[in-house]
Amino acid sequence: MTKVAVVTGAGSGVGRAVAIALAKQDWKIAVLGRREAALQETAQLARQFYSDDWLICPCDIGQRKAVEKMARRVSEKFGRVEALVNAAGTNVPNRSLEVLSLEDYNLMLDTNLNGAYYCIQAFLPSMRENKSGTIVNIGSDAGIQASAKSGPAYVISKFGLRGLTQSINAEERAHGVRACSILPGDIDTPLLERRPTPPTAEARRKMLRPEDVAECVLLAINLPSHAIVEEMLIRPR
Secondary structure, three states, X not given: OOOEEEEOOOOOHHHHXXXXXXXXXXXXXXXXXXXXXXXHHHHHHOHHHOOOOEEEEXXXXXXXXXXXXXXXXXXXXXXXXXXXXXXXXXXXXXXXXXXXXXXXXXXXXXXXXXXXXXXXXXHHHHHHHHOOEEEEEEOOHHHOOOOOOOOHHHHHHHHHHHHXXXXXXXXXXXHOEEEEEEEEOOEOOHHHHHOOOOOOHHHHHOOEOHHHHHHHHHHHHHOOOOOOOOEEEEOOO
């Protein structure tokens, strides 16, 4: 059976690593992100592992209408979707309570939490109908314990995403749908450049790699259908 996955935030970082990892396992993939050029770069990096069975779909997932349009494109090309990986995420340099603007607050909630919710609602009905599907939400250890380095908007969004995962399992496991929260510590991705003081190269070398998180995603997706990993906390050793 053809395996189809939708991966958000696939233009860089964890989303890109997940898309490439799934391609290695012969999944057909719809890659989502705001920048088409970045999605094309992801596709080029994965080219040796797939033919032309990808859908490159620029989409601002924080916009509900854009997500609905994207979901129609995915359905027309692939039909059934077995896995949804919500890997899109952002932060801003001015992130503390003292300086956080309402505009930046709303941007982070739309990207990190609302966008995931819109994508889940777009694909959950068909998963429910087929009595099969895995949803993986890439959260953060900031969704377990708030930290000043993350800022309140990011923390709120990741706490919310963790609760959304729990709600899916509470309501949908009887319909054959399962969800997993992956909660990484520091990962060496381009998002680090948006910290008020970006970490040094030495500090980055001690962090997780996007590929480490992608391995966790594969575990959650590839488990037998009767099993669920509801939550994974992964940190640098």
